[in-house]
Amino acid sequence: MTEVKNQPEERSLNFIEEIVEEDLKSGKHESVLTRFPPEPNGYLHIGHAKSISLNFGLALKYGGKTNLRFDDTNPVTEETEYVDGIKEDIKWLGFTWANEFYASDYFEELYEFAVTLIKEKLAYVDDSSSEEIAAMKGTPTEPGKDSPFRTRSIEENLQLFADMRAGKYKDGEKVVRAKVDMASPNMQLRDPIIYRIKHAHHHRTGDKWCIYPMYDFAHGQSDAIEHITHSICTLEFVTHRPLYDWFIEKLKIFPSKQYEFARMNLTYTVMSKRRLLQLVNDKHVSGWDDPRMPTITALRRRGYTPESIRTFNEKIGVQKRDNIIDVSLLEFCIREHLNRIALRRLVVFDPLKVILTNYPEGFEMVRSENNPEDENTDSREIPFSRELYIEREDFMENPPKKFFRLAPGQKVRLKSAYIIQCDEIIKEADGSIKEIHCSYLPESKSGADTSGLKVQGTLHWVSVPHAITAEVRLYDRLFRVEDPMSEEGDFKDYVNPDSLQTISAAYAEPSLRNAKFDERYQFLRKGYFCLDKDSSEEKLIFNRTVTLKDTWAKEKKKG
RNA sequence: UGUCCCAUAGUAUAAUGGUAGUACGACAGAUUUUGGUUCUGUUUGUCGAGGUUCGAAUCCUCGUGGGACAACCA
Numbered sequence: 022m023t024e025v026k027n028q029p030e031e032r033s034l035n036f037i038e039e040i041v042e043e044d045l046k047s048g049k050h051e052s053v054l055t056r057f058p059p060e061p062n063g064y065l066h067i068g069h070a071k072s073i074s075l076n077f078g079l080a081l082k083y084g085g086k087t088n089l090r091f092d093d094t095n096p097v098t099e100e101t102e103y104v105d106g107i108k109e110d111i112k113w114l115g116f117t118w119a120n121e122f123y124a125s126d127y128f129e130e131l132y133e134f135a136v137t138l139i140k141e142k143l144a145y146v147d148d149s150s151s152e153e154i155a156a157m158k159g160t161p162t163e164p165g166k167d168s169p170f171r172t173r174s175i176e177e178n179l180q181l182f183a184d185m186r187a188g189k190y191k192d193g194e195k196v197v198r199a200k201v202d203m204a205s206p207n208m209q210l211r212d213p214i215i216y217r218i219k220h221a222h223h224h225r226t227g228d229k230w231c232i233y234p235m236y237d238f239a240h241g242q243s244d245a246i247e248h249i250t251h252s253i254c255t256l257e258f259v260t261h262r263p264l265y266d267w268f269i270e271k272l273k274i275f276p277s278k279q280y281e282f283a284r285m286n287l288t289y290t291v292m293s294k295r296r297l298l299q300l301v302n303d304k305h306v307s308g309w310d311d312p313r314m315p316t317i318t319a320l321r322r323r324g325y326t327p328e329s330i331r332t333f334n335e336k337i338g339v340q341k342r343d344n345i346i347d348v349s350l351l352e353f354c355i356r357e358h359l360n361r362i363a364l365r366r367l368v369v370f371d372p373l374k375v376i377l378t379n380y381p382e383g384f385e386m387v388r389s390e391n392n393p394e395d396e397n398t399d400s401r402e403i404p405f406s407r408e409l410y411i412e413r414e415d416f417m418e419n420p421p422k423k424f425f426r427l428a429p430g431q432k433v434r435l436k437s438a439y440i441i442q443c444d445e446i447i448k449e450a451d452g453s454i455k456e457i458h459c460s461y462l463p464e465s466k467s468g469a470d471t472s473g474l475k476v477q478g479t480l481h482w483v484s485v486p487h488a489i490t491a492e493v494r495l496y497d498r499l500f501r502v503e504d505p506m507s508e509e510g511d512f513k514d515y516v517n518p519d520s521l522q523t524i525s526a527a528y529a530e531p532s533l534r535n536a537k538f539d540e541r542y543q544f545l546r547k548g549y550f551c552l553d554k555d556s557s558e559e560k561l562i563f564n565r566t567v568t569l570k571d572t573w574a575k576e577k578k579k580g
Numbered sequence: 581u582g583u584c585c586c587a588u589a590g591u592a593u594a595a596u597g598g599u600a601g602u603a604c605g606a607c608a609g610a611u612u613u614u615g616g617u618u619c620u621g622u623u624u625g626u627c628g629a630g631g632u633u634c635g636a637a638u639c640c641u642c643g644u645g646g647g648a649c650a651a652c653c654a
Contacts, residue, residue, distance in 0.1 A: 033594055044644045060654050094652060151652055160650055162582045196652055206583040208650050217652035236654045259585055260649045281585085281646095288591085294654095336603065338593050340586090343647055347591045350604050360617060394617065426617070434613050467613065480640040546614050 035339040037280055041083055044201040050250045053085030060092045061103035063278045063294035064316045065110045065307040068285045074334035076253055077116040086246055086369050090120035093125045094239045096223035102197050111319040112520040115327045116487040124239045125225045127246055131234045134242055134272050135197055139178045145171055146181040147198050158211050165211045185218055188231045209264050213237055222579035235510050241265040244277035252277050255542035257286040259485055286345040288477055289498035291505055291512055313499045313520050313562050324551035324566030329355040363543040364391045367481045368529040372410035374456035391438035405438050410528050413482050425478035433478040440465035456509050491561035495522040
């Protein structure tokens with residue numbers, strides 16, 4: 022009777038899944054073929070991850086396939102470096118494409134499509150300048166005017182188009198436009214340009230072409246060539262859909278259908294390749310993979326797991342309304358995963374020396390669990406000695422109420438070791454605290470505590486003679502404001518100046534000497550960390566992926 | 581003031597004419613050798629006005645608000 026309880030929660034379908042299920046049920050399509058179509062002019066960001074999850078997820082869910090297709094129709098901005106980066110990111114996210122295609126694979130077919138249109142009197146070569154074309158285009162509220170070249174003969178158009186391809190004209194001298202409707206209320210339909218001249222080296226076709234198709238003339242046709250059943254893109258292409266359908270109809274090719282969803286926005290960051298590139302170029306960050314960036318490569322470097330990003334994508338859903346997702350949801354997803362898999366380690370960032378006056382010379386090894394959430398992980402030994410470092414902020418000479426840490430006369434437990442009590446504060450000449458002298462309770466050892474004492478606080482620590490040092494990089498949100506784009510002025514004015522704090526020498530327990538790149542760590546009471554790619558044999562560098570939730574910090578703020 | 585898209589707690593997301601639910605956040609408490617985790621509880625919502633209907637978040641109309649579109653970018 023109560024068995025329903027453990028059933029996985031049934032998730033309702035998003036609007037695209039509904040369309041797919043309907044198409045499958047009605048027999049419109051026998052299977053699903055989607056595509057992920059990045060332009061190789063920058064790195065993928067978390068917003069793209071939503072599209073990747075959607076496209077690949079749809080195929081996975083309904084037993085279909087997904088092609089990876091690089092939309093490489095603009096040679097001046099596109100580079101092979103980006104192609105490689107994008108492929109790596111998709112693989113890392115855990116998805117596998119059926120075919121790796123390029124819009125440039127179809128240049129010859131696309132050229133023929135344009136010839137077909139010309140022959141049907143549905144396209145023409147226009148000698149007008151860019152400015153003239155813009156002027157004749159009209160405005161959203163006023164119709165456009167026909168170009169004087171609109172009525173050229175088929176033969177002349179064919180010849181001119183062939184000459185364009187042959188390289189007889191300079192950039193911008195001529196374009197090919199589709200003949201749709203200069204009076205259409207939809208601006209996209211006012212004789213859109215479908216081919217332009219660019220004497221530029223293409224990352225794949227080299228110098229074979231000097232004319233390149235525009236997005237609208239490449240995307241839908243590429244979908245059709247591949248027999249994509251559901252071509253999913255973002256909302257800004259809604260107004261392009263009539264054009265998408267128009268080309269498919271006029272060319273009588275496979276009727277792929279375009280569906281649009283709202284792109285994702287995240288608080289405290291920006292989400293466009295153009296703006297991210299600005300941050301890189303203006304050196305606000307060290308590069309596309311600076312861990313503060315919302316790019317996939319940066320998230321990976323920062324320690325995010327692909328699982329957490331996929332979970333995040335499931336949670337945010339798919340819809341058509343503008344949205345800005347609270348970054349705390351992303352943080353929740355990564356904490357939830359890391360809590361399950363991260364190995365616990367003790368690391369002191371800002372050391373305060375503690376001398377245990379009644380502890381003998383030498384040291385002992387104490388045992389500590391690697392992950393209390395996972396019974397399968399074992400434990401490790403940590404050296405404990407008479408001289409220790411604790412976190413400076415874990416001691417206060419005059420503590421406020423509810424300060425459960427170390428203070429004169431106050432007792433705390435040292436994690437996996439003993440209860441200690443503060444007896445004396447040793448100060449420097451300037452009055453600052455040099456070290457504190459404590460006594461430990463031998464009968465309070467972890468696992469064999471017969472002291473009967475209950476203490477409120479437990480601190481992390483390291484043994485001074487055994488500690489190793491490491492650099493620790495603490496990251497915070499890239500922007501000071503939730504939505505930099507909605508603020509006055511340049512979005513770059515709102516970059517958070519404290520988004521990176523570097524601790525050049527933190528003191529870590531010796532087991533971290535063997536830290537591995539594929540392992541995740543929780544530095545107790547500090548946050549989740551991973552080894553940074555800048556690390557070397559001589560120098561360990563850790564990135565903070567995300568902090569732990571800190572209710573004490575909130576308490577302090579309240580005053 | 582053209583065409584198109586959208587509107588449910590602070591943020592997201594369900595309810596597909598029949599009890600407005602879930603997650604994150606926030607707040608409070610319990611547990612805790614991490615002020616973590618876990619658990620419990622509280623809080624806040626259908627943009628507005630009409631209409632259809634026994635019944636409307638859902639369908640219709642008109643408003644209001646937000647967004648997209650005028651690159652030889654994608």
